[in-house]
Amino acid sequence: MQAEAVQERVLSVVSDMAPFRDARVRPESLLREELGYDSLSLLELAAALEDEFRIPASAELDAEVADTARQVAGIVLAKINALAG
């Protein structure tokens, strides 16, 4: 899957799930400071991303270690590639 396409879909999910409903999500958006994520909502974001990308629950995404939306996209892409490989 193309990195750009993954990032676009990740940004859409990050935006939909962001606690600050009025925030505009960019790749460099800070998840906690700008979008209002806390550790619990980051766990929920990971579940939503697994749902979006059909990642099996057993292959848990660790989105809570990311600081920015771009880093979340990197984590998702790495997981997709690992599962495909």
Place this chain on the structure above:
Amino acid sequence: MRVLVTGGTGIVGAEVRDQLARGGRWEVTSVARRPGPEGGTVVWNMSAQPPPEAVRGRWDAIVNCAADTRWSQTAQEALRANVSSLAALAAVASRDTHVLQVSTAAVVGPRSDGRSDDPGHYRNMYEWSKARAEHVAAGLFGRLTIVRPPLVIGRRCDGRAARFAGMYMLLRGIAASSVPAIVGYPGGYFDAVPVDDLASVIIKALDGPGDGEVLTPACGRAAPRVRTVIELLCETLNEWRRRRGVAALDVPPFLDPESWTRFYRPFADDVLSRRQRLTLDHLDQFLPYLRLTEPFAATHQVIDADRAIPASVRYWADTHRRLASLAPRPWQAVPAEAKPCPK
């Protein structure tokens, strides 16, 4: 009559601001750490910045709704968010400004009457910091009223809420299939007030004497019980999902808190995944609120709060469509071979 509303983009502040503005009697200015979606809010990080020009001048009243309500805060975070921010209001309040401090009914509990300074007497640092804030307010302001609501949910007519905490934490968890069980007493009190009821009490109190009176708008003995609330959350969310062709979620089973702590929790630590364990750590914060056997002592009786819950669930789901529509994800033990070996 000029009134300053802090926390103007939060669940309570936004409703107070709107009701005051509709009343037409008050000239309202609202402040918040971030600009709100509708504009018109003055940005002021109260615990970190001096008052901006827009909040200078004489205020007849200040309604302090600014708070960080996360139960997972450290003592330092809670003090900065809930006490330092309050202290900053001393720079804009005059001797005759009537300050309404929005606190929490939970400062009174089995081990505290709200006056204790011992963090161990509270369920978490949030409650402790709100109790501290009440003491600080009493020392700073000449005219003071303290309002102690229990959990706050959306307004009765349409469920609108500007922010989602407390009951919504459970709702989010159920929607994300991250609540494997409700650890609590099914018959325990779950006291929650619709935010429009709360705002009405606050606004009426603006005309009060400001003599340090403590108001507790709550359901008290009429509060819905935990089982009723959980069933309402699940039924309403599943009805919302059914209309969109999304599979229903199971109602989480109830577990006795003592059995959970002594048996299930240690066992869960051995067989669950990393994320499942992290999720349980978060949900443990909710545990004390699902085992309340004594009701809050209400000074202002709120009735039929359970009838406001479905509207709150629907509003939350409408504003969190992706989370509300997630496919059910059953909790499963992690196979032994999938767990890393101890070093």
